[in-house]
Amino acid sequence: SDILVKNQSELESAIKTVKPGDAIVMANGDWRNIEILLETNGTAKSPITLRAQQKGKVTISGESNLRIAGNYLNVEGLVFKNGNSPTSEIIAFRKDSKKLAYNSRLTEVVIDNFNGPERNNVEAWVVLFGRNNRVDHCQFINKRNQGVTLTVRLDTDESAENKHQIDHNYFGYRQNLGSNGGETLRIGTSHNSMKNSQSIVEYNYFDKCNGEHEIISNKSNQNTYRFNTFFECKGTLTMRHGNETWVEGNVLIGNGVAFTGGIRVINEKQTVINNYCEGLTGNRFRGALTIMNGVPNSPLNRYVSVKESNVTNNTFVDCTHIELGAGNDKERSESPQTSTIKNNLFYSNGSPQHFGVYADLSGISFENNVVNKTTTFPSKTGFKVEDVKLNTLPNGTKCAKGIGAEIKEAVASKENTGVKWYSKNTESTEKANIIKAQPGLNTLFDAVKNSKSGDIIELTDGEYNHTKVIHLSHPITVRGTKGSIVTFETNNLFVIENEGGLRLVNLTIDGKISNDSPLNAVITTSKYSMNKNYNLFVDNCTVKNLTANNFFNFFKVATSTFADTVSITNSSFSKISGDVLALNKEGDEIGIYNAETIIIDNCDFTDIEGAAIIFYRGGSDESTTAGYMTINHSEFKNVGLGKKNASKAALDLVGLQNLDIKNSIFEKSSAIKMLLTVGEPKAEVHHNVFNQSSDFEIKGEGFSEKENSKNIASNTKVMGDDKLSIGRK
Template structure:
């Protein structure tokens, strides 16, 4: 009792403006917070009052003691919202931060949470826990920052929730650029790393430990018992660029990419579970450098290939510079279980530069399982004399690689995990090492909670003047606007700020459609950041559009987007895009990314520009504008430009896309306009996956595909191209791909 009285007397004397409670000193403003931090003593707790703290840069610089940390906490977990241009910096010793939520804003600096004030002032023995960062992104897609930057030593980042990083930059990074931050013994554990969408560029890692410049230094960071849920930013989910780290007990859920040992030596990867559930590009573990142990991991349903495969052992560069690929040496890969993994790549990346094959690398007591018929899982790109296989087990899998594995009886347990009946091979894992309930915070929902197309209510719209414009302006995310039959004349650009569907009266034939939209401006729709658009069963007629060059039916905002969008056309008839030259269906701006652009069962005709113009990222930095482009069952007629122009320049290897699927389309009298220099119907640069199947073309131009990077996959079959030709090249060398042959480069 006397201690409580003394504490409150002290509070009253030092900080009369604060409320003193058993829970600590409660502060209600930035000024009070600064004064409280300056006067804080070991063992003291500073409580931030619930509410929105806007435009606040919190400097938490103080010195607690072992067993008596200084804590900065929310009044109630999740009750303190940090918004606007805000961030948090820790410096000192034995500090704890708990219960804050960063959302509706961005950091004005390079980090949202930093464990360093300056190059000489670090946080040590400090902890951030039960804190949320939710879409706290820079306003521009390629303005880079790092959400959490760990410096100093012996720090802990645990039970936090990080979701929706959409701008360039690592979600969480451990930095080793000064002696004070090396051999740091940081612990990153029980965090929820939520969905991160495709960035479409390098710089989309979720976790990075070190950088190439300091990669031969040991970090000694432990990344344990975290969940990585749909972390799809780029090919590296976790990028290890330092030595002596432990990555264990983590769960990777449907994440496109791999845990990559990119630089550094002597790392341990064990007891992790990768569940791809056959989602595209889901991967496992990629190995580079020396002295690693990869043990007791469970990998299932992974579809990734090449650098994004289920298990990838890279070729190296002899006498490699520090930033390239050091050869794989003395690596032990033992007692792992791989189930329905599409690709195990050995000596991957072999080329004139990466010419040194792995050496002293052992596969021991691994279990290889195929529960359904699969093609060749293993691919060797170079000599494998430096890799040995011993004492393995195999069930249902055939391969040309000598695995020295015995046929093994396996059983699927109650948790859905496959185990060897005699337990002599494979991972000793019979369930996920950690659950969604054990990571992050209990009071903040997990997953991607953004609205999607067709997730809202249906709103009826009549053909009276102004009704369509009003319906869009008053719509809610996910709504479906059901247009009655009639003619809709639109006199302004319709701005799409959230997912919305516009559908007319369905008809068996496109010629029977009774819902028609015309427009008088240079565009009908503009997709803003956060918007997506679906059009179905409507006629769009461009004959009343503004008589100017470069019109578009749909365009993206010129200011770029953080959020990826979707564009879908189903059963749509678009015509008369010929009021002036270069009139296209879709034009995009720089720094915009579509998860998918899909046109199905539609007719698009009389177009003086391109149908899809996706070629504005011309700086050749590996950036592109659409991940998936899908064209199925359409008729394209009298198109002066290209049906699709899709560009990804540069030689960066950090992304999987773009992907193009053209199937069962009819292309007539197209690709021959005066401004179409290539006289092409499809102009593809750097597209990584090209499927052109069962199409017909008559009186039309050529299909031209070039690629300079990666191992692009071209699948071209059952097409009738008439006088059109197919021109494919890789790194400037023509590739012989006929219209009726599937060719894999």
């Protein structure tokens, strides 16, 4: 029978007395700060259920979590939001390491942004232990901090050969974590990767799961991934450890979005069959198909070589990179062996198709693969060019007759996964307002205080002075005239707090009356952890006289913060005693960094005692895209020569993976320092003018310099690669 419970003590009593076949019904409403331990036993015929009175009307908030321990237990219809778990798991299929769950089910449960504030604390949302458990029709959105969204653990023998089923779940938006630990689904750990798991993952929808390289990280034997859809995910289904994985009938749609990836093969006896990939753009470890090189006699936590694996009857439409023998280096020196790539279709509507060959591929048998346009093949045999006709199936995938994939099954979609009664949207759709602020004391502060997400604050000509720091807990735009002068007596003008963001347009920012403090910066991030990524845009601004102290920065980040984009365009920076962009606060050598995309376009930097940009990403982690910086049509004059400039550089860049400096002028400045580290960094410096004695100090590989002009008269006109004059446009 149904037992309606209205509070924690009723719930706890009910759990003590519930009988097989009963349902404990949690009353509609918000259950705050509740740790539920559903420890009891149903039977196969008469399970015990814990459910919401009405699906979606029971929310679990505050410091809360759920543990399921015992046999034949079902949990249905709860929503976890507005809180976080006091432990590192929200929903665990165990009480503790000894008491696990079996034959139990989590269904139609929603977890939405139930994250602790610490970006780099490891928290898992759903953790499966025991055997024969099922997670289905659940909806997981806005995971923001470290730790896998859903994971199967095989810590003890009680969790081996578990045959869990994970199906029809909606794995929603997961932001770029900028670190390892951003997997959406993981089965096993390296330590337990030689155990058989036998989990089935099917009919799930992965929607922009962008945490890191691995959307799925398979780390045990005999798992099946089938009929899942991956929509614009910046990562891959990775067979990281473990053998005998079956990957069938998945649909991976990239839509040409950068860094979208496909299927990555490592280890032995892997099967990749009848999968459909379209519009995937990722390369290297994010290729549409990546076959890795391995480590001879690999330890459990490194790379077992590919053997006895087959990639058969898959279709790749407009996928730009197929990577074979990827990651070949001193350690990963063993090429794929005794494997086949057969009956696959590589189809292009015009986009390039690169077959990257990084190792000896004689261990792969290529057979009867078809390409519709000529390209450079990785093998002399096993490829032919044919004028293939594609038909679009009712489920949206395309197929050709007799070659590649044909997805007959229903395809997992945003509509047929997760729950019907909870939104899958994560973006606000409110309309922005314009708020006008007059010159005076703290008027911009007051305007921001009265703003809401996305609002635009408009300034007129005149001086805006501040004795208060402007904290931004939602994104705003501040837009002035060129006569809008913003000054501040405080250490900082703006602090971007968690959930905040900033766009500055047409302003003059003058540090002339600022406090003399070593912490001065016009803009900082929160000094606390920000679990949400932010953006900073500065356009058509003038920043000057940041000299009240020796260490006056323009923008300075704190640890545990991450910018999707920092973009500085059409702006001038002059007389600055510190750094312009200090993006270097992750000192732990574990591959964490502070900003993904950094754009400097049409800017000038003059009389900067510190560096124009400091970027730091330490360690040798390979889980992230790790920084993408472009500097174009900009001018650096007398930059980086101050005595207190610890970096001793105009640009000090450690661990960036992608760097393009072009069409710019460097004059009487300190050198550009780069430390090119792990992976395959690309640092291109071209079509610049260097009028200074010291140009570069480079360590590591991946640097290319071309068509730079050195020590030429400053009135000499030099053209950039875009036919415009070098320097500001």
